[in-house]
Amino acid sequence: MxxxxxxxxxxxxxxxxxxxxxxxxxxxxxxxPTYRGIGGLYNDHTDDGVPIEVAMSGEMLRRDPALCWKYLAQLGSACLGAGPxxxxxxxxxxxxxxxxxxxxxxxxxxxxxxxxxxxxxxxxxxxxxAPLYCQRCGQTDERLAEHLQRPLPPLCAACDGVLRPPVTLFxxxxxxxxxxxxxxxxxxxxxxxxxxxxxxxxxxxxxxxxxxxxxxxxxxxxxxxxxxxxxxxxxxxxxxxxxxxxxxxxxxxxxxxxx
Structure with missing residues (x-):
């Protein structure tokens, strides 16, 4: 050794x-992907011309949930496509x-x-x-993989509020x-x-x-x-x-x- x-x-x-x-x-x-490097997701600026720290921020989720979810979905797809x-x-x-x-x-x-x-x-x-939860009514939703195949942002089945993952955004x-x-x-x-x-x-x-x-x-x-x-x-x-x-x-x- x-x-x-x-x-x-x-x-x-x-x-x-x-x-x-x-x-x-x-x-x-x-x-x-590691935090900085491959695929553009973690590079200094996203395809939308803003830093990833802005695109995946709590403020962006409130202001433009579709844009924030565009990058959350890339991260989510990567995580679901691999394992320990x-x-x-x-x-x-x-x-x-x-x-x-x-x-x-x-x-x-x-x-x-x-x-x-x-x-x-x-x-x-x-x-x-996961699980996702509704920012409006609080209902949880276990269907992350399904939502990633649909138009974004994912919406709550109960009240049409925007769903989010229980992660700490920037x-x-x-x-x-x-x-x-x-x-x-x-x-x-x-x-x-x-x-x-x-x-x-x-x-x-x-x-x-x-x-x-x-x-x-x-x-x-x-x-x-x-x-x-x-x-x-x-x-x-x-x-x-x-x-x-x-x-x-x-x-x-x-x-x-x-x-």
């Missing part, structure tokens, strides 16, 4: 409370081994849930794509329930924090790493790219989460058998 992965495995075995933070990089290996990969599955199995292993994800694709991560130790800080506040769960867990502290496939550009993503470092915990980054936290972690693996977590799981499982 490579020395860096050996160090990570040792830290994982020794830790009681663990936080794994994931971003778009882990789902890229399922075929999803070996990285998601290995993380779920690592959580099964460690009862105080949590996942904090920026992704809205739901792949951690589909891979088996327990809901009581999963914080989807940006929400999820300019909106984070879900209060998810944010409070994160705050409670951070107050307890973590012995090991692993950041995987995220640029850690948001303060609430970087802070768990920095807090663990201040309190003497072990901090790790798994990312092919250099990020703003790369120089502030104890251990950095310039690899894909798809490769690191299954290998880590294999080592942990072998260690447990030999105990």
């Amino acid at each position: 490579r020395p860096q992965l050996q160090r990570l495995a040792s830290a994982f075995i020794d830790a009681q409370r663990i936080l794994i933070i994931t971003g778009a990089g882990i789902s890229a290996d399922s075929g999803l 990969n070996a990285g998601h599955q290995a993380i779920a199995e690592l959580q099964a081994i460690k009862p105080e292993c949590w996942v904090l994800t920026q992704n809205i694709d739901g792949y951690h849930r589909l891979a088996g991560s327990p809901m009581d130790r999963l914080i989807e800080i940006h929400g999820e794509l 300019g909106e506040l984070l879900p209060s329930v998810a944010l409070e769960r994160l705050r409670r867990q951070l107050a307890k502290g973590f012995d090991l924090v692993i950041s995987a496939g995220t640029s850690a550009s948001f303060p609430y993503i970087a802070e768990p790493l920095l807090q663990a470092r201040r309190s003497g915990g072990v901090t790790v980054e798994v990312n092919l790219s250099h990020t703003r936290v790369s120089d502030r972690v104890d251990l950095r693996l310039e690899e894909r989460a798809l490769d690191v977590f299954p290998e880590l799981l294999s080592h942990i499982a072998a260690h447990n058998i030999c105990k």
